[in-house]
Amino acid sequence: MNIQGISIGNLTINQRLFVLIILFIGLPFFLLGSFWYQSSTEAIEQFAAGANKRIIEQTNVSLDSYISNLENSTYPFIHNPQIQQFLSTSQLTPYAYFQLATKVESDLFAQMIYGRSDIIGISLVADNKRQITDYESAPGLLDMSEIRKRNLSFQAQLDQFSDFQIIGLSRVGKTPALTVARKLYDNSSFLYKGLLIVDLNLKQIGAICSNDSLGGFDVWIMGRGGQVIYHPDSNLVGSTVEQGLFARIQNQNSSFFRHQDAASSTEKMVLHERSQITGWTVVADLPLNNLIGGLITQRNYSLAAAAMLMIIALALVGGFSLSLTRPLSMLQKLMARVERGDFVLPTKMNRFRNHEMTAVFQSFYSMTGELKRLIREVHDSRLKERELMIRQKESELRSMQSHINPHFLYNSLEIINSYAIADDHMDISRMTRALAHMFRYNIxxxxxxxxxxxxxxxxxxxxxxxxxxxxxxxxxxxxxxxxxxxxxxxxxxxxxxxxxxxxxxxxxxxxxxxxxxxxxxxxxxxxxxxxxxxxxxxxxxxxxxxxxxxxxxxxxxxxxxxxxxxxxxxxxxxxxxxxxxxxxxxxxxxxxxxxxxxxxxxxxxxxxxxxxxxxxxxxxxx
The missing domain is CATH 3.30.565.10 (Histidine kinase-like ATPase, C-terminal domain)
Incomplete structure (x- = not known):
């Protein structure tokens, strides 16, 4: 056998052992380690993407349910007599207009706002330039002239809107808000003549994203045109997603990909899911270091340990010759038994003339004993940890079994409470409020x-x-x-x-x-x-x-x-x-x-x- 013109038969046994270790231990270890690292990294990425994909899908379902509930809550405005009077072209005296506005605010607006902390304000605007606004829940002082001017601009775009339109982000004072609108039509002419405009804070959307996430990464929402509808970092709300990231998210061929974050210089896995109802895209940023950081550490430790063992092996074989064959063969057999998981080794240790080889055998027996002890400790600790996790999961499961999803019941209780108050049955109203609180608390x-x-x-x-x-x-x-x-x-x-x-x-x-x-x-x-x-x-x-x-x-x-x-x-x-x-x-x-x-x-x-x-x-x- 020749290696670059050098016959291996002319090498000393130490040199032969060195060459054999490099060719048959070092090189295969490096190749197998590289292949193992690459394949395991891809497998972990696929698993992480599949596991966390359910989080994105659940967030989308919750957001769709939230928008659908909001849309349903605006239906009573369509055929309401007061709304029809508001949309009519008949002239109203200032006092009659004041009475109409008061009635709309106290009846319709209050009914919609009751029990909802996410509504900043509500506006009614008609093509006859009439407006009724209620922004008492808005934080800070507001310039209502700006809001009225904005409402008139939305009214001018009435023909471009669908029956229920998510207009997008806007600002109410200094507060970012999500603006939605419901088109209203005149029953006599069946023509759209007004808009119901609702401004929502982002707390409920933020709660949906945070409740559906497992922690350790950000869940945010992107609009159709690349605008950030919601982000845990409030400074990014309303900003535009960078063009490269936006193009990859729009690509429907894959629901996840790697992305280098220019701001933080960290590589992330980006998962995304688009809603067919809102047209929004729910996006999750998972830092790759959180997924495969431990794998990199294990790889480095493995390579360092392998390099150390190779150096020790070369140092040992350098001072020996053919006398190493028998003890090395014995040691090889013992190590093969340990590799198969057999730690029951002969208690009698052979004594060799070579004190170093005797020390090697002593180290080997000490190592196997320590391995037995460590394996036993790891096994016991894993059993205890698994038992604790099982108990905790069983406890959480028992608690979850006593809960029900109260969204439908809570909305029904709101309606019952409204009827009870309207009929002056305050005992029923108090009991309904108590029961509604219990359902809300159970969420x-x-x-x-x-x-x-x-x-x-x-x-x-x-x-x-x-x-x-x-x-x-x-x-x-x-x-x-x-x-x-x-x-x-x-x-x-x-x-x-x-x-x-x-x-x-x-x-x-x-x-x-x-x-x-x-x-x-x-x-x-x-x-x-x-x-x-x-x-x-x-x-x-x-x-x-x-x-x-x-x-x-x-x-x-x-x-x-x-x-x-x-x-x-x-x-x-x-x-x-x-x-x-x-x-x-x-x-x-x-x-x-x-x-x-x-x-x-x-x-x-x-x-x-x-x-x-x-x-x-x-x-x-x-």
Missing amino acids: GHAGSVVPLREEMRHVQFYLDLQSARFRKLQIDIDVDEHDLDRVKAVRLTLQPIIENVFIHGYRGKKPRYLGISTRAEGHYFAVVIQDKGIGMNAEKRRHIRGILQTPENPEDELRSNEGEEPTSGIGLLNVHQRLQLTFGAEYGLHLVQSVPDEGTQFEVRLPYMTSEEAHHVPVNDD
């Missing part, structure tokens, strides 16, 4: 952390409904309002415990008392829930405390009590696990006491907010 993610005040407010609405059902129910709430803003809670944890009181605490009896009090301790904050129901016997108390105090397998404790009713303890365990998974093992649900025929007392232990968390407590606009 949020069940595992999100909220201030205790939000949980207590949700509980108060729930108790309003129960008070309407049980007229003789006495509710005793003794809480310090100041503490509610400095304590953290997990969404939808207090209400299931109180619901448990009505289901199990007063089973077979009408509820007559429910007490809620708070107590500030040094390391935790306690919410005490007490009833005067049927209580628990000793066996029942042991059962409940057992499932709340079993750290490893509380489900086994549930299954071990075959005599209990199927749902007994499941709701309490769900709340307890969610609190501990979120805040730690020192928090959660505790059974304080329970006496048969005298009642039960539970205690929920919650953590205090840090000063930074308390400073950033969100304001509830509900």
Whole structure:
């Protein structure tokens, strides 16, 4: 065998080993490593694109639903008698026009704005130059003359609009807004003579994008002409997408591609999905470093380790000759067993005249022992991590199973509330508002952390409904309002415990008392829930405390009590696990006491907010 004119037979054994290591170890390792890195990178990109594609599709569905609901809410304006009077060409006295404007604002505008925090303002404009505007919800001072001038320009383009038109971005004062319009026609002539113009803030669209994203990347919306409708970076709202990126997004052959961001000099994977209803394109930017950064690190470590092993091998074989054949053959066999996963090696180690080879064997045995220990530790840690993830997913699933999507019901409740107010049935209106709040509150993610005040407010609405059902129910709430803003809670944890009181605490009896009090301790904050129901016997108390105090397998404790009713303890365990998974093992649900025929007392232990968390407590606009 000749390599560039040099016969390998003329080389020393050390040189032969060096050449063989380079040709049959180094070169294949480099080629296979390059091929592995390239193929695995493409596979990870394909997987990431497929997994995150569902996020984009869900965002599109949510945006289409949002726009469709907005379009449906404008239908009542088409045939309304007041709107017809507004569109008519008959002359109105200033007082009659004032009365008409007041009636439209108090009836139609209020009905549309009620329950919606995303509407900045509403305008009615007709071709007879009449205008009715309501921008009381707009932040800051507005120059209404600019808004009226803009409305007249939209009225002039009436023939170019569809029945419901998304006009695009505009500004109401200093606030960016999404402007939509509904064409109105005169019933007598069937000609379009006016527009209903609605200006929306971008908070609801931002909430849709943020709720549907998994974090770590930006989800934004691009209009038909390349204008940025929404972006998490408010400075980019209203800007124009760079031409190269816009052209690639418009290409329908692929739903994702790589793109070099000129601003941040980072390479990103761009996923996009276009809506057939709005014509918008939902785009997600995924930094490639987040996808394959770990793979690059592993590759570098692998190459460094391989290079180190090659250097050690060359140093060892440099001082040896044919005497290395037998120990190397033995070592090769042992390594082959380890490669197959067989770590049960002979305990007797051969002694060689060459002390270095003896040291190699000692290092090999130490390495295999350390590998066995590390593999065992990694295996145990993966099992624990997988078990924790399974428990958390099961807890979230149980919580999600108790939720329903309230969008349709919430809209129906708004209509019921409007009829109740119109007919002066305030009790019905109050109950409807309480139920609507509960549905709206259920929209949020069940595992999100909220201030205790939000949980207590949700509980108060729930108790309003129960008070309407049980007229003789006495509710005793003794809480310090100041503490509610400095304590953290997990969404939808207090209400299931109180619901448990009505289901199990007063089973077979009408509820007559429910007490809620708070107590500030040094390391935790306690919410005490007490009833005067049927209580628990000793066996029942042991059962409940057992499932709340079993750290490893509380489900086994549930299954071990075959005599209990199927749902007994499941709701309490769900709340307890969610609190501990979120805040730690020192928090959660505790059974304080329970006496048969005298009642039960539970205690929920919650953590205090840090000063930074308390400073950033969100304001509830509900």
